[in-house]
Amino acid sequence: MGFYGIVVLCVVIVLATPALLVLVYYSWRNGISPMPASAPIRRTISEQVGAAAERITQSQQEQSDTITQLSHQPNQRSHLPLQVIEAGSGWGTLALHIMQNNPNIRITGIENSPLPLCCSRVLSRWKRTNIQFQQGDIYLYPYEQADIVVCYLFPGAMRKLRPILEQRSRPHTYVISACFAVPEWEPEQVVLCSDWYHTPVYVYRCGHRSYLA
Template identity: 45%
Template sequence: MLLINGDIGQKAGLFDQMKAVLSLRGIKKSKFVLQAVRSGGRLEIGGRNMAAEIYRMVSFLFAAAVFLAVLSIVYASWRNGITPMPASRLVRREVSNEIHRLNKQGSLADAGSGWGTLALHLAKRCTGWRIIGIENSVIPLAVSKLLARLALRKDQFVASAEPGNPISFIRGNLYKYPYETVDLIVCYLFPGAMRRLSGIFRDRLTPGQCIISICFALPGWEPDRVITCRDLYRTPVYVYTVK
């Protein structure tokens, strides 16, 4: 909105001149419409509110992006049979305590890492481990990578078994990952996945490798110990060693 102060007669003449100039430049054919309001001793000249148009466009694009993100998560959840669920603070603490109790170092695979909260917690608490998060849902995977990058910039990770970044997230199929290449596997999945992984682990893993499963046991396996977390759901944590 353009405000022109001064004598009303002078403003009226100025307004006519401006209309003539704009007409010569072809502005009349544009989307904008000049408005003149004479009241209270001032003249206002304005066009369509560009800020409002930009706001509406940005709002639409944001809503579309959110819709597509939700759709992606719903599709991945339907395909996987479960929605990505972050582990609670008490559960994460019990898992890190069990890893310390193993008194080992090496590489750790988080099978179905979801939003990355458990893997990131372990990278900040468990010295000497190189952590790989495996996830096939695009949005949780992107969030995990972003959080890992932010944590790395803030130097929040402890020392890794290997030089460089102690944590990485990859897009992959948790049933096809080469688990025989890691020393420890952490799972927070669902009964159907644990049934499938039970046979995979039995075929591929070698003596000495360890498995920690949150909430659901491995069918056909005898755990070394079962820890009950002090959270609302009394979540069990199963610890296995391949014999």
């Protein structure tokens, strides 16, 4: 490597170091993995989001039919796209995979780490999706409008997020968590990914009989 090559390498290192430190800081602060979810995990979560969306849509249609029979007033809520919130959307790869396989839903990714947030927005525009990547704190976000909440967080973050979801989520909201369970909740279903570690994906439904252990 020549002199100019060494200079360029040094400049790259100097510029990259602050960005890496910021990434590590926000990852530690939020309890979020700094690495994107693997392909098997993305695929499994996407499938579970699709299955949950089908069950929600079917339930809404049944409610709409009942309302129509009783009052001849259609249930307008059933015609709205389902809202998926990813708590800690990171680099955006998981949200993009979910949208690719479930085009009829609406996804909002919440992320407060600047570098992953910027990358996810660029990737979303490049893919021409309507995913909304918002800068925000997952512990302050209002989850009342969420039909499905997706998260890939560390145990400490799941412990901190649990009472927030209990207070702010609507009844029957699905919570899908990769790798780590929600403390003190009993999952409705546990699906193992096809990766080397057989990573578990936990599916919960707020207010369901299996919601609390």
